Amino acid sequence: MKKKIVISTLIMLSFLVMTVIGISPSIAAEKEFLIGSVGCMSGPAAMLGKNLRIGVEFAVEEINKTGGINGMNVRAIFRDDEADPTKALTLVRELVEKEKIHAFIGPTNTTCAIAIQPYLVAKKIIQLNGGTTGTVLIDPKGFPYSFRTHINDKDQAIFLVKEAIANGFKRIAVVHDTSALGMGVQKDMKDVLDSHDMTAATFATYNANDIDMLPVARKLKSADPDIILMFTLMADGARLLKAMERLDFLPPKVAIQGYAATALPIFRELAGNASKGVWSLAPYNSTYSKTDPGLPEVVALAKKIEAAYPGDKGKDLNLFTIFSYYDCAQLVRVGVARSKSLEADQIKAALESLDSYEGAQANYSFSSTDHEGLDPSKLVTVDANQLKHGMYLRVEK
Structure with missing residues (x-):
């Protein structure tokens, strides 16, 4: 007891x-x-x-x-x-x-x-x-x-348009698919353009998984844009860039920027050389510049991950x-x-x-x-083809 x-x-x-x-x-x-x-x-x-x-x-x-x-x-x-x-x-x-x-x-x-x-x-x-x-x-x-x-x-779409306007682009073309996501992106981007008394040079659309992207590429080129904003899935975007390559309408002849999917390694692999010079977006902390190596604690973590997955083990990271x-x-x-x-x-x-x-x-x-x-305020424009320890190069325009 x-x-x-x-x-x-x-x-x-x-x-x-x-x-x-x-x-x-x-x-x-x-x-x-x-x-x-x-x-x-x-x-x-x-x-x-x-x-x-x-x-x-x-x-x-x-x-x-x-x-x-x-x-x-x-x-x-x-x-x-x-x-x-x-x-x-x-x-x-x-x-x-x-x-x-x-x-x-x-x-x-x-x-x-x-x-x-x-x-x-x-x-x-x-x-x-x-x-x-x-x-x-x-x-x-x-x-x-x-x-x-x-x-x-939505915030990616808003960032892309605001960034283009802030950097002085006047003729902004947008390309997206006809899914609910794509049409929602069109509305979000149009709202930002309207708030600046601007209209898109064109909204070029396609059906997801379309194989022939040449008609879409021709429509974009005929709109005579100074920047193209891509809100495309990886495979679709890669096919589009290859079609634009056939028309000789890639950077530096026209600026092109995409949403987060265009920063993925698989996108660059699918698009090949056509992805060179195409900008993407990323949060500031995961980037570096030519004069700034990046936040020390973030760089240290990036190096640890790079060391754990060297060479081909890390190619799709x-x-x-x-x-x-x-x-x-x-x-x-x-x-x-x-x-x-x-x-x-x-x-x-x-x-x-x-x-x-x-x-x-x-x-x-x-x-x-x-x-x-x-x-959107925490995002920056990046060149995802230029990596250092897996971090993206900030594009300073």
């Missing part, structure tokens, strides 16, 4: 101590913090999942070297959804219900994100999105536990995306450490109170009404 009283007293005291220091009983009972990640890790888009895995693994290694999260060791569990929304949801269910993950990072495709987010909301799982760009994915009311470190489609997922894991750490809780609502509140977190890809701030970590 006395033994039971002593044990009960000790338990009560331990709960009292945890309350005094602000650590919830749930977090004190856990010895391991589990992060679940689902993404495309096989097939044509396997490099997306590879970038996710590398970013998360580097962050987890660093977190554990510095004591974990509130004393808990961190472990990441990865699953391959093959870019299949149905499979993505099945895998996320397994991670939540069987593995008992505490947070989720991913996925790598917008269609998969649309499939899994309602489930994550229902289960109250914090989600950090480091690569999918669909604007509808971040909504503090509809998806209260989802935060993003990657720039979304995209540092911009790796940094984004690295920051996802670090933000999970910050949210849990600040909240001293494993409860999603507490972690959410901690992340929403961040007014400045210096990440590898960018510096982030969130609020109760804004779960987007990036906006």
